[in-house]
Amino acid sequence: MSNPYYPYDTYNVVYDIGFEVYQFLGGIVAWLIDLLLPGNPVSEWLISDAVVNAFAIIILALLIFIVIFVGVLISLWEERKVLGRFMDRRGTMIGMKGFMQCVADGLKTFMKENTLPKKIDKMTYMWTVSLIIGTSVLVACMLPLSDRFYIVNFDSGLLIVMALYALAPFFILVSGWSQNNKYSLIGGMRAAESMISYEIPMLIIVCSVAVLSGTFNIGGIVAAQNESMWYIIPLFVGFIVFFTCSCAEAERSPFDLAEAEAELVEGWQTEYAGMKWGLIMLGDYLRGFASCAMISIMFLGGWNIAPFASDAVNGFLPELVQLLKGWFIFFIMIWVRVALPRVRIDQILNLGWKVFMPLSVINLAIAVLLKVGGVF
Amino acid sequence: MMVVENTIDTFDSPPEERIGKDKYETDAMWIYMGPQHPFSHGLWTLKVRVDGEIVTDAEPVIGYLHRGWEKEAENREYPKIIPMADRLCYSASMTYTHLYCMTVEKALGIEVPEKAEYIRIVADEICRIQSHLMWLAAVGTDLGNLTIFLWGMREREYWLDLNVRLCGQRMTTNYPRIGGVRNDTTDIFDRDVMRCTERFEKALWDIIDMIDSSSVYVSRMKGISRLTREQCANLGVTGPAMRGCGVDFDLRRDDPYGKYENIDFEVPVLTEGDTYARYMVRIEEMFQSCEIIRQAIRKINALGKNAPYRLKVPSKVPAGKAFCKLEDPRGESLMYLISDGTDKPFRLKVRAPLFTNISASRPMVKGVRVADVPAVMAMIDVCMGETDR
Numbered sequence: 001m002s003n004p005y006y007p008y009d010t011y012n013v014v015y016d017i018g019f020e021v022y023q024f025l026g027g028i029v030a031w032l033i034d035l036l037l038p039g040n041p042v043s044e045w046l047i048s049d050a051v052v053n054a055f056a057i058i059i060l061a062l063l064i065f066i067v068i069f070v071g072v073l074i075s076l077w078e079e080r081k082v083l084g085r086f087m088d089r090r091g092t093m094i095g096m097k098g099f100m101q102c103v104a105d106g107l108k109t110f111m112k113e114n115t116l117p118k119k120i121d122k123m124t125y126m127w128t129v130s131l132i133i134g135t136s137v138l139v140a141c142m143l144p145l146s147d148r149f150y151i152v153n154f155d156s157g158l159l160i161v162m163a164l165y166a167l168a169p170f171f172i173l174v175s176g177w178s179q180n181n182k183y184s185l186i187g188g189m190r191a192a193e194s195m196i197s198y199e200i201p202m203l204i205i206v207c208s209v210a211v212l213s214g215t216f217n218i219g220g221i222v223a224a225q226n227e228s229m230w231y232i233i234p235l236f237v238g239f240i241v242f243f244t245c246s247c248a249e250a251e252r253s254p255f256d257l258a259e260a261e262a263e264l265v266e267g268w269q270t271e272y273a274g275m276k277w278g279l280i281m282l283g284d285y286l287r288g289f290a291s292c293a294m295i296s297i298m299f300l301g302g303w304n305i306a307p308f309a310s311d312a313v314n315g316f317l318p319e320l321v322q323l324l325k326g327w328f329i330f331f332i333m334i335w336v337r338v339a340l341p342r343v344r345i346d347q348i349l350n351l352g353w354k355v356f357m358p359l360s361v362i363n364l365a366i367a368v369l370l371k372v373g374g375v376f
Numbered sequence: 377m378m379v380v381e382n383t384i385d386t387f388d389s390p391p392e393e394r395i396g397k398d399k400y401e402t403d404a405m406w407i408y409m410g411p412q413h414p415f416s417h418g419l420w421t422l423k424v425r426v427d428g429e430i431v432t433d434a435e436p437v438i439g440y441l442h443r444g445w446e447k448e449a450e451n452r453e454y455p456k457i458i459p460m461a462d463r464l465c466y467s468a469s470m471t472y473t474h475l476y477c478m479t480v481e482k483a484l485g486i487e488v489p490e491k492a493e494y495i496r497i498v499a500d501e502i503c504r505i506q507s508h509l510m511w512l513a514a515v516g517t518d519l520g521n522l523t524i525f526l527w528g529m530r531e532r533e534y535w536l537d538l539n540v541r542l543c544g545q546r547m548t549t550n551y552p553r554i555g556g557v558r559n560d561t562t563d564i565f566d567r568d569v570m571r572c573t574e575r576f577e578k579a580l581w582d583i584i585d586m587i588d589s590s591s592v593y594v595s596r597m598k599g600i601s602r603l604t605r606e607q608c609a610n611l612g613v614t615g616p617a618m619r620g621c622g623v624d625f626d627l628r629r630d631d632p633y634g635k636y637e638n639i640d641f642e643v644p645v646l647t648e649g650d651t652y653a654r655y656m657v658r659i660e661e662m663f664q665s666c667e668i669i670r671q672a673i674r675k676i677n678a679l680g681k682n683a684p685y686r687l688k689v690p691s692k693v694p695a696g697k698a699f700c701k702l703e704d705p706r707g708e709s710l711m712y713l714i715s716d717g718t719d720k721p722f723r724l725k726v727r728a729p730l731f732t733n734i735s736a737s738r739p740m741v742k743g744v745r746v747a748d749v750p751a752v753m754a755m756i757d758v759c760m761g762e763t764d765r
Contacts, residue, residue, distance in 0.1 A: 086523060088527065089526060224432065253521075254592060256520070338523050341516075341520040341521040341592055341596060342521075344745065344747045344748065345747060346429070
């Protein structure tokens with residue numbers, strides 16, 4: 001099962017699957033080549049330890065990306081149906097209860113013309129889009145779904161996720177500039193300033209969670225909650241603030257200036273057509289999914305069903321538990337979208353700096369007091 | 377009597393036309409919320425001059441939907457103008473046809489039977505409620521919430537069903553006739569109307585609760601774009617926008633037409649003059665319309681099944697002039713008819729309330745942030761059919 005190049009400390013089921021798949025396929029290819037030219041070095045190389053490990057990691061990345069992608073598609077489907085039901089209508093109905101509609105929309109976007117306006121700055125235009133989507137995919141895939149379903153297991157895991165999450169506003173700013181359109185520039189600046197001002201409360205709350213659990217390692221945070229209690233109970237204020245800040249970060253209504261500015265001043269996405277726009281939208285949902293996963297890890301106990309449940313119960317399909325908790329938080333985000341109108345840009349900045357930052361500092365103080373008092 | 381001062385300044389053209397393209401200042405820019413706009417509810421342009429985030433000037437441009445209505449009316453016989461009057465304001469069609477029929481009846485000098493008057497009142501108020509519901513749906517989308525849009529349209533379906541039961545058509549109904557109405561109400565019409573009003577009052581409270589209990593909605597509407605009473609009077613603003621600024625005038629109560637003097641209802645008036653006041657006035661008007669409908673239906677029942685609902689009228693109108701005013705959902709509308717003894721009018725002039733309300737958009741929008749402009753314009757309930765004619 002493991003070879004000397006095995007890169008992880010703990011068991012990783014996706015690596016296992018990748019390992020088995022490559023051994024099977026690579027074995028067949030090596031055996032075929034061996035039939036033609038017996039005893040050749042290529043076959044030896046194909047089934048050597050280093051190559052097997054390399055391909056297993058590649059297949060691992062692909063599998064995790066596929067699983068997360070399907071998870072994001074399910075949350076997109078959930079949004080359309082739940083939005084419909086709140087508004088007294090049914091939502092998408094085509095395909096398996098409406099799920100295939102999302103796939104069909106993606107395929108349709110593929111077939112649209114990728115227009116390229118004339119006077120843009122080409123390099124930044126292309127690169128910023130790829131980087132925004134790339135960081136969104138990276139953040140979504142870096143969050144493990146359970147103890148055995150992960151790509152990396154950093155000791156500073158949550159901090160790195162937050163740092164990557166915070167890269168997007170810079171790229172949005174540059175892409176707004178690259179479109180050679182004063183309205184897109186203003187839209188890009190507004191989106192970037194609202195996202196940056198909501199990241200600070202998020203970081204302070206991540207610090208408070210780390211104070212209570214003693215580590216930034218995601219597996220460690222989940223294990224610490226399994227021993228004591230879900231952190232939503234002592235850090236309730238932090239939960240509310242983090243939830244609202246994630247809505248703002250994922251540019252969802254009531255904070256969706258980027259899409260709404262299209263009604264007055266065009267947003268930063270206007271000059272992107274076809275699949276670039278499709279991927280930007282997907283990146284939005286990936287970021288929403290990633291923040292829901294983070295909320296479930298930090299406050300709702302992650303992939304364990306309950307702290308008092310036995311290990312056997314907790315060990316049964318923890319990936320599904322983590323996904324379900326993420327989708328439940330997404331349901332609350334949809335509820336917020338349904339009930340509230342858009343907040344104006346100056347009101348958004350007011351909220352971020354004058355209300356949420358003091359609240360997150362209070363939250364940190366509560367966490368420190370609890371830790372010092374020996375409760376955790 | 378109010379002492380009025382001249383507070384209207386002249387419109388100035390965009391700076392590049394005035395001072396030349398090379399000397400044109402660069403820190404303020406003109407944004408054209410143009411005719412092709414997702415949320416402008418009709419085909420018109422509002423040019424706003426923006427200094428950073430605040431609007432300093434505005435200029436509405438209308439006329440994209442001009443169809444030559446008044447000229448067309450000169451070439452048609454009097455009954456044929458009724459479907460045209462429907463399409464003057466397509467969301468409030470019953471009030472315009474009522475106004476037109478009233479004007480011609482005044483020129484003819486005849487008096488319409490009582491039952492027809494009460495049926496016209498019921499039809500008018502149904503039209504008012506469904507027009508206000510469409511306004512509510514538009515306000516939802518302008519503020520960024522699609523739920524109110526769908527809930528408002530859902531409520532509106534019940535009232536459009538009542539229109540179907542009355543005359544067979546949902547929107548441009550072609551129902552009043554010169555001399556009465558086209559057909560009598562059915563036996564069960566009063567039952568349907570009572571059911572609809574009861575259901576509607578509960579459903580409207582649900583929607584209003586959602587809006588009033590959330591500080592996000594209220595902070596988007598309160599304190600924004602105040603107009604004083606004097607400004608309203610000077611600019612000629614009428615309708616709920618005027619009543620939200622403190623001017624206590626409603627044609628149905630103060631200058632009653634068509635048996636409104638026998639109906640007992642209140643006119644909502646608020647004094648703050650901001651967007652929230654204009655919104656609350658329209659909501660309260662919907663409740664009052666329910667009350668008016670109930671009273672009118674009782675009077676129709678009291679008149680009995682065999683009361684006349686239509687008179688035969690001559691096709692040629694004697695030469696003369698007549699004008700009538702009516703309280704449209706958007707304000708005070710007026711028609712002025714000059715007839716010359718033939719069966720076609722010589723001149724038919726329409727005064728649409730939105731024509732003056734839109735011209736008041738400049739003081740309404742000055743000093744407001746750019747993000748609030750759609751919300752402010754949504755509160756005067758734009759419908760370009762009557763503005764452009």
